[in-house]
Amino acid sequence: MHIVAKFYETYNMCAVVDEFLKNTLDNALLLEGFHCDEQWASWLAPYQRYSVFHQFIEYVVRGFHSDQADEFDIDKNKRIYKSLKGIPAAISDLKPHKLPIEEAFSHHGIDHQSFFEYLADIGKAFEDADANDIYDFMNEIWISAAYEDLMKQTVDEVFHVLFQNRELMLMFNDYASGILSQGHWDRVEGLDRSLLAPSGTLARVRPPRWAQRAVFFRDRGQCVLCGKDLSGLVSLENFENFDHIVPLSGWGLNDITNLQLLCAPCNQHEKRDGGAITSGRYQSWYSMEE
Numbered sequence: 654m655h656i657v658a659k660f661y662e663t664y665n666m667c668a669v670v671d672e673f674l675k676n677t678l679d680n681a682l683l684l685e686g687f688h689c690d691e692q693w694a695s696w697l698a699p700y701q702r703y704s705v706f707h708q709f710i711e712y713v714v715r716g717f718h719s720d721q722a723d724e725f726d727i728d729k730n731k732r733i734y735k736s737l738k739g740i741p742a743a744i745s746d747l748k749p750h751k752l753p754i755e756e757a758f759s760h761h762g763i764d765h766q767s768f769f770e771y772l773a774d775i776g777k778a779f780e781d782a783d784a785n786d787i788y789d790f791m792n793e794i795w796i797s798a799a800y801e802d803l804m805k806q807t808v809d810e811v812f813h814v815l816f817q818n819r820e821l822m823l824m825f826n827d828y829a830s831g832i833l834s835q836g837h838w839d840r841v842e843g844l845d846r847s848l849l850a851p852s853g854t855l856a857r858v859r860p861p862r863w864a865q866r867a868v869f870f871r872d873r874g875q876c877v878l879c880g881k882d883l884s885g886l887v888s889l890e891n892f893e894n895f896d897h898i899v900p901l902s903g904w905g906l907n908d909i910t911n912l913q914l915l916c917a918p919c920n921q922h923e924k925r926d927g928g929a930i931t932s933g934r935y936q937s938w939y940s941m942e943e
């Protein structure tokens with residue numbers, strides 16, 4: 654069980670996810686596409702391995718790639734291409750005919766049809782290509798198996814980096830709970846009522862073993878609020894220490910990104926307050942003191 658991270662543009666995408674979640678109001682229009690038309694109904698199934706946050710990252714990554722394609726200055730690159738035409742070494746070095754998405758494929762070692770080959774197929778030279786050709790090419794990319802591979806790899810990497818940031822997980826789950834609380838539940842076709850508590854929010858579901866293990870390791874077996882060592886207490890039979898960052902009663906999700914380790918006293922204290930809570934407290938790799 655591992656991922657091989659290439660860290661190609663990974664941190665840029667992490668920053669976009671972060672920016673979206675820090676400014677959900679400013680980004681309301683962009684975020685709309687993620688949850689409109691009751692798409693949030695797919696968030697209700699408990700503990701999906703491809704978590705709701707994975708779905709969110711996928712949405713952001715697709716927008717990122719789409720923006721890159723829109724911002725590609727085809728005229729400028731055509732000029733560069735023309736000026737280098739007699740110097741193949743310079744062309745293969747600068748790659749003015751290569752779109753950003755192709756760079757991403759290359760870095761991840763994923764075979765794909767190039768824009769150049771696509772143009773050749775439709776009988777066009779790069780010098781005659783325009784923004785419409787990029788648009789048509791991208792439409793083929795979106796539905797290709799190569800793009801599916803790229804997306805899987807990219808989402809895995811972004812999730813790998815961001816999952817450990819509990820305050821960001823709080824922001825995401827807070828945003829998601831806001832959508833659920835305002836959702837038109839009557840419009841959801843075939844809504845599985847067994848997922849719901851009598852109050853209408855999501856019912857408590859025991860986190861599966863893989864989710865418990867991931868959260869236990871992320872939080873290093875310690876209460877995230879007071880640092881108490883829970884490694885002797887946490888077991889499959891005793892899952893009370895897995896706390897919902899955004900409480901279920903506050904429209905929180907049964908999603909791995911909404912879990913954290915808490916000791917019983919901190920859990921009780923939190924329940925008295927009723928709000929979403931986590932900490933930016935992490936065990937450091939090593940101490941700065943001798």
Ligand SMILES: [Zn+2]
Pocket residue numbers: 876877878879880881915916917918919920
């Ligand atoms: Zn504690």
